[in-house]
Amino acid sequence: MSNIEFDKRHIWHPYTSSHQPLPCYEVVHASGVHLHLASGEKIVDGMSSWWAAIHGYNHPILNAAAHAQIDNFSHVMFGGITHQPAIDLCKKLIDITPSGLDRVFLADSGSVAVEVAIKMAMQYWACQGRAEKNKLLAPRNGYHGDTFAAMSVCDPVNGMHSLFKNSLIEHYFAPAPQTRFGQAWNPDDIAPMRDILETHHNSIAALILEPVVQGAGGMRLYHPEYLRACRQLCDEFDVLLICDEIATGFGRTGKLFACNHVDISPDIMCLGKAITGGYMTLAATLCSDNVAQGVCEGSPGVFMHGPTFMGNPLACAVANASISTLLESNWEQNVANIHKVLAAQLAPLLSHEAVADVRTLGAIAVVEMKQAVNVAEIQKVFVANGAWIRPFGKLIYLMPPFISNENDILTLTNAISAGIEKCC
Missing domain, CATH: 3.40.640.10 (Type I PLP-dependent aspartate aminotransferase-like (Major domain))
Structure with a gap:
């Protein structure tokens, strides 16, 4: 039995049905803003692991602090x-x-x-x-x-x-x-x-x-x-x-x-x-x-x-x-830079017939749809476009790590545009 099949049969993930669980993507490595999947993709994490990984992954300073303390x-x-x-x-x-x-x-x-x-x-x-x-x-x-x-x-x-x-x-x-x-x-x-x-x-x-x-x-x-x-x-x-x-x-x-x-x-x-x-x-x-x-x-x-x-x-x-x-760090400028790109790239989506609203603040962006999205379907498109984004209900949102550069944010916003075009 593969890892994914075992997971599907036996592991209960958050906000997921035990009868028809959402697909899971196996991560084998993470560094910087990227998650590396067992299937070979390298994707930008637009969620900061549910808003927590503000420095990205495998950060040398945080790694060193963990090693030093666990040895003590x-x-x-x-x-x-x-x-x-x-x-x-x-x-x-x-x-x-x-x-x-x-x-x-x-x-x-x-x-x-x-x-x-x-x-x-x-x-x-x-x-x-x-x-x-x-x-x-x-x-x-x-x-x-x-x-x-x-x-x-x-x-x-x-x-x-x-x-x-x-x-x-x-x-x-x-x-x-x-x-x-x-x-x-x-x-x-x-x-x-x-x-x-x-x-x-x-x-x-x-x-x-x-x-x-x-x-x-x-x-x-x-x-x-x-x-x-x-x-x-x-x-x-x-x-x-x-x-x-x-x-x-x-x-x-x-x-x-x-x-x-x-x-x-x-x-x-x-x-x-x-x-x-x-x-x-x-x-x-x-x-x-x-x-x-x-x-x-x-x-x-x-x-x-x-x-x-x-x-x-x-x-x-x-x-x-x-x-x-x-x-x-220069976190205030980093967040301001992220916001600038998010606001500029997502604002045009307001003209899409399926989009109800777009809003941004700091390192937060929200595209509110008129109807709830099919999470499994649209996530396939996001991953295919190099992005990890987890919508809920009518909301497709981003909370990227503060270390994200312009290209990282463009990957995320382009993935949202592609997902909306294909699935909405």
């Missing part, structure tokens, strides 16, 4: 033990994130980071003697992960978790922001959020959102002033603000963090994906000292969470190398 020790429990990689990482995160985020909780995936943030917010208010503040508020079209608390704040209608609605805690949802990034800000956009907070703030622990870019809930790019207005509303109505920067953190939108577009600081921030440059699974939930102290007032006096692989030293060592590599 790969893991120790974080309960009652600390180590230099975790200390260095937390120092870096506190230094580079928005001011006031002074406490770091290390987790092992983005969904867990969101679970931790939600748990922090609810325990914070319970320990202030306000246990009635146990609901969350989120904009529609959001996505925060696939675990249960995270699912409960994803879009309840258009998200991918409606099957579980009877098992999820019900929270409050405001209409999604409508003013697009780059448009003139319409203050009316925030009115529905204000209305909900005015009516229900006594029961709302936190507002959770993805700053500026709503990711897997629709790849929507909205005006940063909406984010600033949410910060002001949270202050006004005594509600914590959770910013989920798992997808947007570490430069993806052209700012180091999407919150930097309007220089606001949340009470709690979730990070993941690019934190290790795509090498290891790791995430972090940062919070203000006020939240950290409030969580631990009264009974039980501690924060009741502790992942087995919390603070994994191997992951922390690679994360340190990845963040240093990013900060020491």
